[in-house]
Amino acid sequence: MSCYDDCVSLNFWFQLITMKGVLIIIAAYFLYFCKGASRTFNVQSNVLNDRPIIGVLSQEQSIYLHSKYPEENYTSYIAASYVKDIESAGARVVPILIGKDRRYYEELINKINGVFLPGGATFFNQSNGFADAGQHIYDIAKELNDAGDYFPIFGTCLGFELLIILASGRDKIENRIRCYSYNNLPLNFTRDYRSSKMFKETPRDIINILKTKDVTVNAHQFCIVDENLKSHNLTDDWRVTAHSNDEYNVEFIASIEHRRYPFYGVQFHPEKSAFEWKRSKNYPHSFEAVKANRYFMDFFVQECRKSRHSFASATEENRYIIYNYEPRFTGVLGSAYHQCYFFEPRGTVSYK
Template identity: 65%
Template sequence: MWWLNVSSDNWIGFVTMKSVLLLLVIHLLHCEGRVVVRRDEQLNNRPIIGVLSQEQSKSLQKKYPKENYTSYIAASYVKDVEASGARVVPILIGKDRKYYRELMQKINGVLFPGGATYFNQSNGYADAGQHIYEIAKQMNDRGDYFPIFGTCLGFELMIIIASGRGEVENRIECDVFENLPLRFDHGYKNSKMFSAAPQDVLTILSTQDVTVNYHMFCIIDQNLKNFSLDRDWLVTSHSTSTGGSKFIASIEHKRYPFYGVQFHPEKTFEWKQSKNYPHTVESIKANRYFMDFFVNECRKSDHTFNNVVEENKYLIYNYVPHFTGVLGSAYHQCYMFEPRGITNSCL
């Protein structure tokens, strides 16, 4: 036999090498299994996402003179989150930093919704957003995974905050009110947002007019270059309006789990006929992907409330949505919140 001709020294070395390789394989298999189990154990299958409210429009506030509601959340954002398997806690504006810090220790992520409000109003949407953004960075720096997703106005706010929120806002006027496809950038498949996206979803997004654009401002590549933000943020897609305006459509931070889109995935839950929001099977499937992705990001956070009683006090179920579509609002339904003494005339 061949092994009879092997010297004792070589034989010992051969056996030793086999033993080492065998132990290495066993270790790798054990570690791989342990990682999978640990990852499953860490996933939070009861995620709760905070949705930031914003200043109420003066026109809609007049519809509720007795209540004097001055902040709101469009119900379509709540439905979007719930459809992806999470619950919602409304985040009020006009609070101090302690309020946002304590609440963020109990929830698993924050959604900055779109809408229409100014960024230079004290104690409003932008100030609250800045508190949340800065606290979230601190959390992630400590290894406490905490995602943020910005839609339209919320996406613009994140970039403006990252720019330093100067007197001149780092965005441009860009009136776009139409449904558009995405033009994916080179390397988008390596991004966190799109690396696991199904091919049929990517095909719909890139070939059909399924992303709802409804914005007076937008972020372009030059806005990122103005403050060297292109070093920290990865642009994954652009869109171009029929008028020729090219703008960033989706983006993500290279270090933090912060994501933004200029369009409105939640509009599949809005039904105003004059807005022409897409409700085809393909558009619903494609737009669902974004909140599904974000909720799965929030599952990586293990924050919880102290108990069910405390949790129930904060949930959106404590509020009743109003049928605001019949009152002239662009939103089919809205949740209204306590008076904050701040209004705007944008809606």
């Protein structure tokens, strides 16, 4: 064989090896890409989690109820109506305690499928309290969603206000205004509300009830108005879907949602129509009121079904679930809440 033939042969084998290397690299690239795409698709796929577990954030105990259980010295609580509302929509509840470090919230959030921020009567400036816990949850949830890990939050009344204040950047001057509304009201939907995530599939009969009947329960002395969104440059991130008017005709935001994240809020109390019974409060208990208010938790639980988080085992799940706690009949003690769950002593209570 001549030198020329040897060179041709070597060149042939060199090209073949080079082509194989390129093909292997291309195959490895597509294998990795497709696997990554599959992971992303699974987060957003239609394969839903039919065993959702939702965390409900506790808050500082009121002095009034604290005085009813002096020996136990309970310092945080969750109204049972929120738990019942979630359970009625087909999910279970894990209490999230206040006063913990970020690691506690990170570990718990990676086991549950969403967080509910309840209404109540506590301040946002108490150290290691409701607002600080909410800050941890809000930041962690944003990080998860930015990474493609679908994780919803829903805030009611105080919880809704907290969401907007957290989005505003907490400051000594809170981004909300005084607003007095203790009536049952209809919703004044925005013109484009039907293209929102929360209301795009709402049945017509429920929309009609919410539009025309006094069925949303309001019980707040603060509220968020459109100007609060504008003053803190939140209009690009948050979308208003409905308003209502307080006793002094102040138009406040009644429902809102984040444009990118699955974060939602309502100023009113959907849970009260079905689960709170204090006569002096005049909550609407009609069939229409219960039916219309039922929609909001049904919607949120369906959102939580998109999360694939889970506990490591049934044993671990059982250690966290709210069934480990016994609700107390607080309505008979004069509380606005019919029943409450109480949690560990921490040494401080709310001044409200």
